Amino acid sequence: xWIPIQLNEQSAEPLYYQIEVQLRALIVSGQLAxxxxxxxxxxxxxxxxxxxxxxxxxxxxxxxxxxxxxxQGTGTFVAKVGDEERRRHRTEAVVETLESAVDTGLQVGCGxxxxxxxxxxxxxxxxxxxxxxxxxxxxxxxx
Amino acid sequence: xWIPIQLNEQSAEPLYYQIEVQLRALIVSGQLAxxxxxxxxxxxxxxxxxxxxxxxxxxxxxxxxxxxxxxQGTGTFVAKVGDEERRRHRTEAVVETLESAVDTGLQVGCGxxxxxxxxxxxxxxxxxxxxxxxxxxxxxxxx
Amino acid sequence: xWIPIQLNEQSAEPLYYQIEVQLRALIVSGQLAxxxxxxxxxxxxxxxxxxxxxxxxxxxxxxxxxxxxxxQGTGTFVAKVGDEERRRHRTEAVVETLESAVDTGLQVGCGxxxxxxxxxxxxxxxxxxxxxxxxxxxxxxxx
Amino acid sequence: xWIPIQLNEQSAEPLYYQIEVQLRALIVSGQLAxxxxxxxxxxxxxxxxxxxxxxxxxxxxxxxxxxxxxxQGTGTFVAKVGDEERRRHRTEAVVETLESAVDTGLQVGCGxxxxxxxxxxxxxxxxxxxxxxxxxxxxxxxx
DNA sequence: GTGGTCTAGACCACC
DNA sequence: GTGGTCTAGACCACG
Numbered sequence: 001x002w003i004p005i006q007l008n009e010q011s012a013e014p015l016y017y018q019i020e021v022q023l024r025a026l027i028v029s030g031q032l033a034x035x036x037x038x039x040x041x042x043x044x045x046x047x048x049x050x051x052x053x054x055x056x057x058x059x060x061x062x063x064x065x066x067x068x069x070x071x072q073g074t075g076t077f078v079a080k081v082g083d084e085e086r087r088r089h090r091t092e093a094v095v096e097t098l099e100s101a102v103d104t105g106l107q108v109g110c111g112x113x114x115x116x117x118x119x120x121x122x123x124x125x126x127x128x129x130x131x132x133x134x135x136x137x138x139x140x141x142x143x
Numbered sequence: 144x145w146i147p148i149q150l151n152e153q154s155a156e157p158l159y160y161q162i163e164v165q166l167r168a169l170i171v172s173g174q175l176a177x178x179x180x181x182x183x184x185x186x187x188x189x190x191x192x193x194x195x196x197x198x199x200x201x202x203x204x205x206x207x208x209x210x211x212x213x214x215q216g217t218g219t220f221v222a223k224v225g226d227e228e229r230r231r232h233r234t235e236a237v238v239e240t241l242e243s244a245v246d247t248g249l250q251v252g253c254g255x256x257x258x259x260x261x262x263x264x265x266x267x268x269x270x271x272x273x274x275x276x277x278x279x280x281x282x283x284x285x286x
Numbered sequence: 287x288w289i290p291i292q293l294n295e296q297s298a299e300p301l302y303y304q305i306e307v308q309l310r311a312l313i314v315s316g317q318l319a320x321x322x323x324x325x326x327x328x329x330x331x332x333x334x335x336x337x338x339x340x341x342x343x344x345x346x347x348x349x350x351x352x353x354x355x356x357x358q359g360t361g362t363f364v365a366k367v368g369d370e371e372r373r374r375h376r377t378e379a380v381v382e383t384l385e386s387a388v389d390t391g392l393q394v395g396c397g398x399x400x401x402x403x404x405x406x407x408x409x410x411x412x413x414x415x416x417x418x419x420x421x422x423x424x425x426x427x428x429x
Numbered sequence: 430x431w432i433p434i435q436l437n438e439q440s441a442e443p444l445y446y447q448i449e450v451q452l453r454a455l456i457v458s459g460q461l462a463x464x465x466x467x468x469x470x471x472x473x474x475x476x477x478x479x480x481x482x483x484x485x486x487x488x489x490x491x492x493x494x495x496x497x498x499x500x501q502g503t504g505t506f507v508a509k510v511g512d513e514e515r516r517r518h519r520t521e522a523v524v525e526t527l528e529s530a531v532d533t534g535l536q537v538g539c540g541x542x543x544x545x546x547x548x549x550x551x552x553x554x555x556x557x558x559x560x561x562x563x564x565x566x567x568x569x570x571x572x
Numbered sequence: 573g574t575g576g577t578c579t580a581g582a583c584c585a586c587c
Numbered sequence: 588g589t590g591g592t593c594t595a596g597a598c599c600a601c602g
Binding site for chain 3: 460518
């Protein structure tokens with residue numbers, strides 16, 4: 001099964017964090033359905049050209065968050081995520097970042113109108129750039 | 144002279160970064176006028192209850208950005224900031240964070256409408272919470 | 287023949303261990319009488335929805351402990367368990383776990399009284415929850 | 430500062446887990462007071478003769494549980510633990526183990542009286558063996 | 573000095 | 588084959 005994760009080696013963000021963010025997004029957005037068997041840590045590590053330990057950490061962190069479940073000798077699966085939890089996860093990161101942006105804007109003296117304008121510009125640009133991404137087949141490898 | 148900087152020890156963001164962001168905002172927003180003498184490194188460190196090394200780094204970074212100027216034996220001043228530069232600085236951080244938020248939102252499957260709604264909520268809340276802050280006296284320091 | 291074994295997939299305990307503990311308990315408590323023919327490895331694996339390898343390991347381990355005997359081409363039987371051995375086995379696991387619990391309690395600063403209270407609570411609760419379980423018919427298998 | 434942690438290399442329990450259990454106990458029992466600066470991961474690793482990574486994992490896990498707080502460049506501190514949380518943590522592990530012991534006992538056919546007798550024996554023995562341990566000085570190294 | 577990330581690689585337990 | 592633990596050691600960021 002193929003998982004669309006893009007790493008940016010130039011970024012200051014740690015590798016494990018980049019992977020976590022993207023994998024978490026795939027799960028809470030439902031693109032990776034409950035019960036889906038993820039690639040083994042070794043396999044994903046090879047795919048991403050990083051250490052198995054880095055991938056392991058990702059899986060472990062997401063398991064601690066309750067998004068994954070792993071069974072030794074079997075593999076790592078997408079856990080059941082309640083609707084409530086899914087909604088919370090979905091907007092949590094977005095809202096946090098928006099708050100930070102608005103905070104910064106207000107502090108440097110932007111008014112409400114200017115902030116709205118900047119947001120509109122960013123949103124329009126991002127929507128235009130948006131790559132078409134068909135939903136992942138979520139039934140592959142689900143034992 | 145008093146500089147309104149709030150540190151959050153709980154945050155994962157490094158101390159120096161929190162200080163930099165806020166000090167930069169005060170400068171590019173004009174709340175700290177050109178030529179203003181900043182508190183000495185030692186004084187600000189004492190005020191913020193952090194290491195002098197941390198403050199030193201902040202002043203150094205902002206000097207490298209051209210926002211501060213240091214004169215040996217005299218102190219550190221707010222440099223002249225061109226209108227062009229000021230405008231760029233002002234929106235730069237905001238736009239970056241907004242982009243990051245929108246990216247995250249799109250990746251977890253939020254639609255345009257939902258993102259706009261979240262932004263509106265955040266903006267309204269922040270505007271309501273906004274503390275009244277009179278402009279700082281920019282006419283020199285008492286260090 | 288039906289063997290009452292409950293597996294908890296959520297548990298961190300390995301499957302083979304959960305099965306071993308419960309099967310051992312059935313034997314040393316006399317609920318599975320000497321000479322009883324156990325279900326075949328394949329059958330039990332199917333019943334428990336786990337790998338034959340897992341069941342094989344369980345039978346092997348219990349055979350090494352002297353609780354089971356395997357006769358090629360015939361099947362696996364409950365071995366003769368001496369009274370001495372039965373008594374030892376019966377309390378061994380219980381005592382070990384009790385010791386571990388008491389150790390933990392003392393280390394976190396519980397006093398004797400508090401430990402007794404906790405034990406009473408747990409015991410009462412478990413006795414109340416206890417499902418009625420009639421003794422198993424120990425007179426041979428239908429495999 | 431000295432932390433009384435005993436490792437059992439023979440045990441099947443992973444090192445990191447043994448350390449976690451004991452450190453957690455010291456914290457929730459109040460023997461390590463809020464704000465106490467723990468030994469650095471390198472120092473504790475040397476003391477315990479294990480890898481820094483093992484200690485790091487312990488600190489990280491306990492930080493995820495909210496029992497520790499670490500500040501880069503400064504060290505790792507005991508976090509504020511609410512009374513409610515402390516009580517929960519304190520009895521949680523004990524109760525779990527007691528339940529497991531009682532479960533086992535009932536399954537092998539012990540009656541209530543026998544279980545009480547076993548518990549009494551274990552408790553008495555452990556109380557007698559108990560080493561005298563004076564409270565730790567919790568004010569060492571607290572910057 | 574501190575913690576944080578990433579690496580390679582060994583060995584074990586489980587299915 | 589899978590994941591789990593532990594190791595040694597490099598390099599960076601922070602105070």
